[in-house]
Amino acid sequence: MHADLECVTQLTIEHSQKLRNYETVLFIDASILLPPGEWTIESLAPHGMCSAQASHHCTPADVIELAALLFDASPDAYLLSIGASKFDERDSLGEPLQAALPNIVADVKSFDTRLSRKN
Amino acid sequence: MTQTITIDPITRIEGHAKITLHLNDSGTVERALFHTTQFRGFEKFCEGRPYYEMPSLMARSCGICPVAHLVAGAKACDQILAVKIPDTAGDLRRIMNFAQIIQSHALCMFYLSAPDFIFGFDANPATRNIAGLAAKNPQLARDGIRLRQFGQQTIELLGGKRIHPAWIVAGGVSEPLKPDHRDRIQVQLPEVKDIAMRALATFKPILRKYESEMETFGNFPSLFMGLVDEQGNIQHYDGKLRVVDSAGNVITQGWDPARYQELIAEAVEPWTFMKFPYYKPMGYPNGMYRVGPLARLNVIARCGTPLADAELDEFRSKYGYPASSSYHNHLARLIEVLYSIERLEQKLSDDSILDTHVRAGAAPNARDGIGVAEAPRGTIIHHYHVDQDGVVEWANMIIATGHNNLAMNRSILQVARSYVNGDKLTEGMLNRVEAVIRAYDPCLSCSTHAVGQMPLHIELYDGNSELRDTLVRDSA
Structure with missing residues (x-):
């Protein structure tokens, strides 16, 4: 399976256009809602709501919604949320996240395998 | 009675803004003030930095129009190098x-x-x-x-x-x-x-x-300012400053941007961190001028490209010259x-x-560098003064939104007088106040060097300076 990796500090409206080119999209984002070191993978789908009001802040769900609305693009989309506690510039990973990282990477790799089987 | 109305969605302007409307005893709007309440002091913290850092450093004041700051900053540095x-x-x-x-x-x-x-x-x-x-x-x-x-x-x-x-x-x-x-x-x-x-x-x-x-x-009547080339056509990168009055008369032309301090002065008011540049020959506040897309079309003879010139002709035939x-x-x-x-x-x-x-x-050959360009929102001026080693001793930036500050305040007053009736704020009024600000496409991050996306806050005061109503748009 071929995959492209893009790192961005913010999702914008323009990212919706890129989704035209992909069958599957995995958003990976830090979360303040989960305890540090815990992670979840959830499925995203267009749901008729978009919270994007301005130009430079979209949630993954917004991007999915706009992709469907504007570009008729509905890739399989997932959000990997990783609990974290340190968000300052140049912060390194905290201990709980550092310890969990190998398992998170393994989960992403198995996720990749699951997708390959599905496709 | 004070009432707070929270309105979603969030504001669509950049920066921290508050508007206060002051009513007279008969309940009509007497004053409208556009406050920016944050200060970053970009000019101050670049003191002591080498001149060649300035374009990138000053561009950090804004993530919307950094290129314009890069251009003006680099042009100022070109002058310091004298190349x-x-x-x-x-x-x-x-x-x-x-x-x-x-x-x-x-x-x-x-x-x-x-x-x-x-x-x-x-x-x-x-x-x-x-x-x-x-x-x-x-x-x-x-x-x-x-x-x-x-x-x-x-x-x-x-x-x-x-x-x-x-x-x-x-x-x-x-x-x-x-x-x-x-x-x-x-x-x-x-x-x-x-x-x-x-x-x-x-x-x-x-x-x-x-x-x-x-x-x-x-x-309303005001002056308009922008850069033009030798033929009087539109310029966004270099050229000379031209100022026209509200009747379309050219009152300043061929003005070397390096002499901006003879043309423009900056007033300050106690209720905002944003300065009030004005056209010096007419004094403050009579020397109110506007910059930006409309001002540029009002100061130029032609655009100089066929399709844009056709649109300019149609624009002028419909809305007059200058369009006010x-x-x-x-x-x-x-x-x-x-x-x-x-x-x-x-x-x-x-x-x-x-x-x-x-x-x-080249090495530094001059102690002062002044770079002027047209940003999307209007004319921007970067002025750096360096020591003999090229280290910045002081800097001054006049940004498009700052140039428009007087006009934005006047515009809010005009909208408020048209749409605010009595001591109650309405959603439609808020929308129009925001929209008139947005017509200038202000970048408060640039002009005050403030940070972030902040709420718009409108306060309505009666003739006794008592707060009668408030509208707030929360930050994201």
């Missing part, structure tokens, strides 16, 4: 500035302002936004995204990244344009030109529908997008743009 930069370097800077104008104007028109025009100023704010626009008119939303994407991609192809590229430097640019990058930009031009023409065809009749807003959105309502900034932006695309066609079709000699080298 004439290679012609190709100048053209490459121009190309990046045009790309910036395209992406910034697309952002303002399609993302921020179009929802007002498509849904109406009294529409439910829950749908009066870019997402609502996408649902109602997907083609229009796609066009806006495509135009902005083109501008950003062009900046990236030239400078390596879309925001804060460190490519425009003292003495020129850091790298020549690669032939394949030229090709990648050129191949997109027919498509984006079609989009610009389609946008003009779509928005012209829509903009004409809002006659009341046209009459009250900053529609700041509402017309919206249409002026679209004309400038078309103009910028036409200029890109011209610049990129000339093979000299691929010349590899793109930077002049």
